[in-house]
Amino acid sequence: MDVGPRRPGPGSGTPQEPGRPAAGGPVPGARSARSRGSRPTAGARLGAWAELLRISAVLSVPGDALAGAAARGRRPDRGTLLAVGASVCLYEAGMALNDWADRDEDAAERPHRPIPSxxxxxxxxxxAATALTATGLAVAARAGRPALAVAVPLAATVWAYDLGLKHTRLGPAAMATARALDLLMGATATATATAKASASASPPATATATATAPAPHPPAPVLRAAAVLGAHTYAVTAVSRHEVHGGSTRAPLGALALVATVGAAAVRDGRALTTALGAAYTRTAAVPFAHAALNPSPPLTERAVGGGIRAVIPLQALIAARSGHPAGAVTGLALMALVPLARSLARKVSPT
Structure with a gap:
């Protein structure tokens, strides 16, 4: 589900920073701590796990389920909250699995990462990846069988991406599919919970029929919302494949075109809130994408990926607000409240 995952292709990663050891070289602090025989403090262990799980990017996850509920024309309910919990678990499972699968590459390119260090x-x-996946599926099951039916292929897509697809041309498509499925899981879980609530308030015969009936297929607005979120994910992932060596102008140009299209659609909507949210999304993503297109150097490409990840929250807010449901506007504003926190966390732990 991660937008713009770290190093989706062979050889990509974060450019060497000033003062950082060359690839394969010693890691400051790590060797000295081992040589002293000292054990890491609890704070250091928590910091390592926060870095492994890219904790600063996890705030981009709850909006998937919330936007799915709004696109379905429903208020967030118990099912939505369960979908959020399942999404967070599956997302973090993907982060842990990503570093496990890339541990050999990290040893050469990013020796400062938690595993090689x-x-x-x-x-x-x-x-952790296995436990988080199992927990995510269990939480999705609590939201109902239809939600679990979406969570299973979502988890399979995450594992397939980390264990092989990210090194192929199917990598961006796999990431796009994961994000789209995450939104669909939120919409499905919300619909299921609402159906159960209606069944409990109905006569016994009607309640039994309602509770056993399959959840309705996602309506067109939900599918369109999933497609928009998936397209953004595809664009950011395509850009992220050039983080180390740079050189690609086509990927950031394609991402920039998508951002402009979504922003223009928000303006055509005509409502003040959607226009404002569209502007926030465009401003967050378009500027770094434009810089990377004009100068496809590794540092600017990495910044473009970070901008694309940060733009996910405004995009989710825009999707919710455009639903036309009164709760969608509230959801959009609530999601935008996460932006300052996400920005603050990104200064401490890199989202890529």
């Missing part, structure tokens, strides 16, 4: 063992990362 020795702060987290490969076994611990794989165990």
């Amino acid at each position: 020795g702060r987290i063992t490969p076994a611990a990362a794989l165990t």
Whole structure:
């Protein structure tokens, strides 16, 4: 579900920063701590896990389910909250699995990452990915069988991406599919919870029929919302494949065209809130994409990926507000309240 995942292709990563050791070289602090035989503090262990799980990017996840509920024309309910919990677990599972799968590449390109630096063992990362996946599926099951039916292919897509697809041309499509499925899971879980609530207030015969009936197929607004979110994810992932070596102008230009299209649609909507949210989305993503298109250097490409990730929250808010449901506007404004927190966390832990 991650938008713009770290190093989706072979050889990509974060450019070497001033003062950082060359690839494969010693990691400051890590070697000295081991040589002293000292054990890391609880704060250091928490910091390592926060870095492994890209905790600053997790705030881009709840909006998937909330936007799905709004696109369905419903208020967030118990099912929506369960979908949010399942989404967060599956997202973090993907982060842990990503670093486990890339541990050999990280040893050469990003020795400061938690696994190659020795702060987290490969076994611990794989165990976390497995446990988080199981927990996410269990939480989705609590939201109902229809929600679980979406969560299973979502989890499969996350694992397939991390274990192989990210090194192929199917990588961006896999990430786009994961984000789209995440929104669909929120819409489905919300519909299921609402159906159960209606069944409990109906006569016994009607309640039984309603409770056992399958959830209705996602309406067109939900599918359109999933397609927009998936397209943004595809664009950011395509740009992220050039983070290390740069050189691609086509990927950021394509992403810039998508951002302009979505922003123009928000303006055509005519409502003040959607126009404002469209402007926030465009401003967040378009500027770094334009810079990367004009100068496709590794640093500017990496900034473009970060901008694309940060733009997910305004995009989710825009999708919710455009639903036309009164709760959609409230959801959109609530999601925008997460932007300052996400920005603050990104200064402490990189989202890529």
